Amino acid sequence: MNESEKAHWEARYAERDQIWSGRVNPWLAEVVGGLTPGRALDLGCGEGADVLWLAERGWHAVGVDISDTALARAGAEAARRDLTDRVRLLQINLSDDFPDGTFDLVSAQFLQSLVRLDRESIFAAAARAVASGGTLLIVDHGAAPPWAQHIHDHVFPTVDEVLERIDLEPGAWERVNVDAREREAIGPDGQQAVLIDNVIVLRRT
Template sequence: MSEAAEFWEDFYSEREVWSGKPNSLLVREVADLRPGTALDLGCGEGGDAIWLASTGWRVTAADVSETALKRAAAHAAEAGVADRIDWQRHDFTLSFPDGEFDLVSAAFLHSPVAGDGERNRILGQAAQAAVAPGGLLLIIGHAGEHPEHGPLPTTAEVLESLALGPQWRIEADEVVSQPESKAGTRLDNLLRLRRS
């Protein structure tokens, strides 16, 4: 088991983080799209995947933590969308979901035990192999300095690491202020990238 896999399995074994709500930026960016196939990278306990399935998407949801995936599957069954989600365990340093998707979402794919280089490699693999022609790559992450992850890459740094070719266009490149119950607000990065 990799260091990242061990960390996230311990993380979910020690706590539940389920809010029952999808990421608000995902909802904002995807709500008006025609549902198709989606890949949720780092799905955790399933909030985004379940929302996508409930709005008509067929979802492949992948995470490294078996505990998180079991909880996510139970939540999906409670929500009546279990038949629309394929839960898959992947340590992205070793394996990656097969197929091409109309939407690939990587929301808060940060890890305190895997650096930006590893995240960039995973995002690059998603762009190169997982986004279907005409499809969308949505990257949402914390911005600035984070108490657990330290300084995080800017959207410009993420774009530079992806080195996308001319078949891609940037539909959104933003830093968004988000409400947060304890701290008031936080800043999140958003990249919405379309493959032609």
């Protein structure tokens, strides 16, 4: 594992006792609402909000992250909610490795980073990990949030550019949703803004 990548995220999680809101990502909640619970894989699970939300709704959820600190927080919360029988947490650098098995849902929520992240290989592996009839959900930032001044010069891919880089077997996928969507959000200091998210929902036929 590249220690600089892991160190980056460990330093990020060391900034506060809780980095993320603890709430499920809204596009995941919208997509999963119409699915039958099965096996789910959350790529870059962070402190586990999505994994725990899925487990509470009957999914057997695997969460993967590079940060031991983030996974420890997710594990503690899973134990507090008595969800350890439906939650499995793995410390993996997805640029170098990928979990075994197939899943009814593979979710990558805002899997973007200012340090090395081989998204092309990760998304290719994610597509291969989707079982027949399963769903691949990829959500990206389409633009920088107004409060993230340090990344305003970063180039964000369009939804079409993201889709083009996913290695999909021809004829094996149904496009359920592929577009840029607006979302109201509140920043770390209470700022209100409308954000742009690239939302890609594909179903393996």
